[in-house]
Amino acid sequence: MNFIPIETESGTGLCPACQNCALTGCGFHDLDGVAAHQRGLALDRGDRLECRGRGACLQFWVIVDGTAATCVAFEDGRRQIVGLEGPGDIVCALMAGSGTQNWLEALSDCRICEIDLSQSAGHLRHDPGFLGATFAVAHRRLTQAQAHISTLGRLDSRERVLLFLAQMAARTSKGPVTLHMSREDIADYLGLNAETVSRILSRIKKSGLVKFLSPTEYVVPDMAEIARRLPVPIEETHA
Amino acid sequence: MNFIPIETESGTGLCPACQNCALTGCGFHDLDGVAAHQRGLALDRGDRLECRGRGACLQFWVIVDGTAATCVAFEDGRRQIVGLEGPGDIVCALMAGSGTQNWLEALSDCRICEIDLSQSAGHLRHDPGFLGATFAVAHRRLTQAQAHISTLGRLDSRERVLLFLAQMAARTSKGPVTLHMSREDIADYLGLNAETVSRILSRIKKSGLVKFLSPTEYVVPDMAEIARRLPVPIEETHA
DNA sequence: CGCGGGGTTGAAAATGATCAAACGGCGTGG
C-alpha cells in the first residue's frame, strides 16, 4: 500500500476523490468548520485496511477507483464478503461488525480517499449536517445489507449469480461490464464456492443471457430477460 | 390488531413501552420540544405492519412484548426474515429495504409502542439528539445485519441453528428460554426450511447440547460448550 | 370424536461442495 498525493484544486478545495464523492453526495464537505484531514491511499489487490479503534471512529474511506470489499472472517478461516464497494461508496470502520475480525480489502488495485474527522469529534457530535450525512451512509448500507440477506437466504446459486451479474451491469453506465474481482471473491460475496460460481457462469454463458468477451468482461444483451428470471428487482445504485 | 391505551405516568411522561425503551436508551425522550404522538398496538400472531410511504418516514415502532420480524417477500412467495425484533428493539419503516415487499410481522402476540414524530419533521431534521438516536438505531441494525449475512453465507445448517439457540438464550436473562416462533419462522430467519430445522433440533437435542422441555422451551446446560462448536462469537444484545 | 395446525421423521431427489486434473495467460529467469 502506498500513499498518493492529493492535489487540492484551487477553486473548490476538493481533492480528486472528493470531486467524486461530491457527485454521489457524501455530504462531508458541506460541513462548517470541520478540520478534515485527507490523504490518498493506493492499495494493491489483496491489501487490507483494518478497522482500528472501536468507539469514536470518525474515519471514512471513499472509494475512488477499483473494487473493494467489506470482509468478515471466522476463526477457522472462512471468509464472507459482507459488502462490495465501488467508486463513490463510503465506508466507515464503525459500519463494520464488532465480534469477529473484519476489514476492508482491495479486490483489485484501488485508490481510496481517507477522511479523518477525529480532530473535530466534539464539534461533530452536535453537527446536524454531519449526523445527517452519516445517517444517510449507514441507512444506505443497511438497505443493501438487508437485500443481501434475502439473496443469501432465499435465492439458489443460479439466481444469486444472475442477480450479481445484473447488478454489476446496472452499476456500469455503458459498454461491456468489467469484473474487478476473482471467482473466489464472487463466491465469498454470494456464499458459494469458486468452482460453483465458475460452473454457473458457464451455464449462463451457454444460455445466452450474458455474453463473455473474456473471463472478466461481459455484455448483457437483454436486461429485461434477466429481470424476468429473477424473483427480485435488480436494484440500481439507489441514490 | 387492536389499539391499546397508553397511560402516561405522571412524573416521567413515559408510557409503559417507553419505560422499556428508556432502559435500552432509544433516545427519543431526551428530545426538546418534540410533538410525539404515541399509541399502543396489540398485534396477534401473523399481523403485519406495512411500511408505508417512502421518503420522510418518522414513525418508529418499539417492541414491548413478544417477538416480531422484519420480513421480505419475493414475487413468488418466498419469505426471508431479515431481522428478529424482541422487547426493546426499535424498528423504523425507513430501516427496511425498498424494492421488494417488506413489513413487520408479529411472530407471536405482540405489544408495540408506535411513536409518530412526523409532526416535528422540520424541527428534527436539525436536531442533533434525534439524529444521533436514529443513527444509533441504524448502526445497531447494520451491525446485526452484517453478522447475519456472514451466518447465511458461511455457516452450515447445524451451525446456524446452534447459533440461533445460543443467541436466543443470551437474550433471556435467566431460566428456560422460550421460543415465541414456529419452526417455519426459524427456517425463514436462517435461510433453511422447516423440516431441516426440525431435524437439526432433534440432533442437537440428542447431542445433549440443549435440553428441550417442550417444542418451544429449552435450557442450555453449558453455553461455553456451544461456543466451542461455533466459529463465531455469540453476540449478546450488544448495547 | 373428528379436524386442523404445528411438529417430527423417512425416503428420494436436487443442489452445492470437495477433490482432482487440466488449461491458459503471464511474468520471470535462463
Place this chain on the structure above:
DNA sequence: CCACGCCGTTTGATCATTTTCAACCCCGCG
C-alpha cells in the same frame, strides 16, 4: 526468445448436505 512455473479458471467425478414429498403424531378445540 523460450521454457518454466504460478495463479486463476474450467471441467469432471464423487460426496455431503439440504430440499422435497409424504406419512404420521400430538394436542387443542369445536
